[in-house]
Amino acid sequence: MKKIVIATLAAGAMVVSLAACSQGGSTGGGDGEAAGSGQLVGVAMPTKSSERWIQDGDAVKEQLEAEGYKVDLQYAEDDIPTQVSQIENMITKGAEALIIASIDGTTLTQVLQDAADAEIPVIAYDRLIRDTENVSYYASFDNYKVGVQQATSVLNGLGLTDLEGEPVDGAPAGPFNIEMFAGSPDDNNATFFWDGAQDTLKPFIDAGTLVVKSGQTSFEQAATLRWDGETAQKRMENILTSTYSDGSKVNGVLSPYDGISRGIISALTDAGYTTGDEWPIISGQDAEIDSVKAIANSGEQFATIFKDTRKLATAAVEMTIAVLNDDEPEVNNTEDYDNGKFVVPSYLLDSQIVVKDNVNEVLVESGYWTEEEIG
Numbered sequence: 001m002k003k004i005v006i007a008t009l010a011a012g013a014m015v016v017s018l019a020a021c022s023q024g025g026s027t028g029g030g031d032g033e034a035a036g037s038g039q040l041v042g043v044a045m046p047t048k049s050s051e052r053w054i055q056d057g058d059a060v061k062e063q064l065e066a067e068g069y070k071v072d073l074q075y076a077e078d079d080i081p082t083q084v085s086q087i088e089n090m091i092t093k094g095a096e097a098l099i100i101a102s103i104d105g106t107t108l109t110q111v112l113q114d115a116a117d118a119e120i121p122v123i124a125y126d127r128l129i130r131d132t133e134n135v136s137y138y139a140s141f142d143n144y145k146v147g148v149q150q151a152t153s154v155l156n157g158l159g160l161t162d163l164e165g166e167p168v169d170g171a172p173a174g175p176f177n178i179e180m181f182a183g184s185p186d187d188n189n190a191t192f193f194w195d196g197a198q199d200t201l202k203p204f205i206d207a208g209t210l211v212v213k214s215g216q217t218s219f220e221q222a223a224t225l226r227w228d229g230e231t232a233q234k235r236m237e238n239i240l241t242s243t244y245s246d247g248s249k250v251n252g253v254l255s256p257y258d259g260i261s262r263g264i265i266s267a268l269t270d271a272g273y274t275t276g277d278e279w280p281i282i283s284g285q286d287a288e289i290d291s292v293k294a295i296a297n298s299g300e301q302f303a304t305i306f307k308d309t310r311k312l313a314t315a316a317v318e319m320t321i322a323v324l325n326d327d328e329p330e331v332n333n334t335e336d337y338d339n340g341k342f343v344v345p346s347y348l349l350d351s352q353i354v355v356k357d358n359v360n361e362v363l364v365e366s367g368y369w370t371e372e373e374i375g
């Protein structure tokens with residue numbers, strides 16, 4: 001037990017400053033007394049190839065440093081052994097807590113046993129870490145709801161519902177051809193997104209309003225290892241060749257992530273689709289800048305899901321500080337995230353659908369992107 005009285009005393013002031021910071025949606029700081037006293041926190045992120053994780057890592061680091069902690073922030077370029085050895089290094093360097101966004105949620109059992117042996121608490125960041133008792137808490141978004149929102153955005157783009165998912169008067173009868181993509185099968189979030197989306201699309205598929213023309217309706221068929229855009233592009237190319245060479249058109253594509261959406265867009269462009277009436281409705285996730293531009297400007301992407309990485313960082317940082325001070329962090333879900341060993345107590349944040357009409361309101365007014373960046 002390395003706890004010192006000063007850290008505990010300072011914790012009160014610090015929790016207040018972080019709470020203020022999360023309400024204001026700012027990226028850290030706070031004017032309370034720093035509580036960290038130089039304790040080291042290890043932060044393991046999956047990859048820099050997707051911009052969201054850079055924003056996550058920066059926000060977590062900035063907020064922890066503002067509270068007086070030292071931070072070892074590492075990215076593993078989606079390579080599992082690299083992530084494992086980065087976490088081993090953090091343990092060796094004396095990290096007193098770990099915040100981990102895993103690449104494959106099932107591969108950290110041994111290294112987290114080492115963390116537990118050294119009494120280091122672990123916060124699972126955004127992605128649940130599976131098959132271990134050695135994770136203390138989970139900070140994420142309501143991932144099932146993200147999937148509902150992704151499907152709802154496709155329904156909305158096709159004129160079938162409003163953005164709340166309510167049916168609209170005079171909706172077209174269809175049938176509309178859709179294709180569906182899922183995320184990486186080793187990421188626990190991918191099935192949550194898929195399940196939320198499938199439950200939302202099912203009534204329309206059952207009614208014949210939506211037709212998955214390729215017949216590829218299972219998660220296994222739709223999954224995209226490592227969320228890789230090129231993998232998605234190849235699958236879309238294959239579907240266009242196998243299913244749409246008869247001159248029929250794909251009208252909507254369920255995509256779980258902006259990088260996958262961009263792969264799908266490339267496949268469509270290469271196959272001769274042009275933006276305008278025949279261009280399909282495509283969903284996404286993460287509000288990455290290139291996709292926001294495609295929504296606001298070119299119209300190649302219809303929607304994305306905004307998950308405010310600054311707020312997720314705040315939630316994870318608050319949890320970490322509470323655990324380091326032997327306090328109980330705030331959680332709001334103790335049911336849904338069973339990691340195969342136990343239900344991990346979770347704090348889940350809300351997400352928002354972004355379409356052309358609300359880009360300004362959701363992304364610019366919140367300070368996530370500037371008008372100049374969006375162009």
Ligand code: BGC
Nearest residue numbers: 050127187189227257285286
């Ligand atoms: C995250 C998504 C992200 C995806 C690919 C998921 O675990 O929740 O926000 O789009 O990984 O990086």
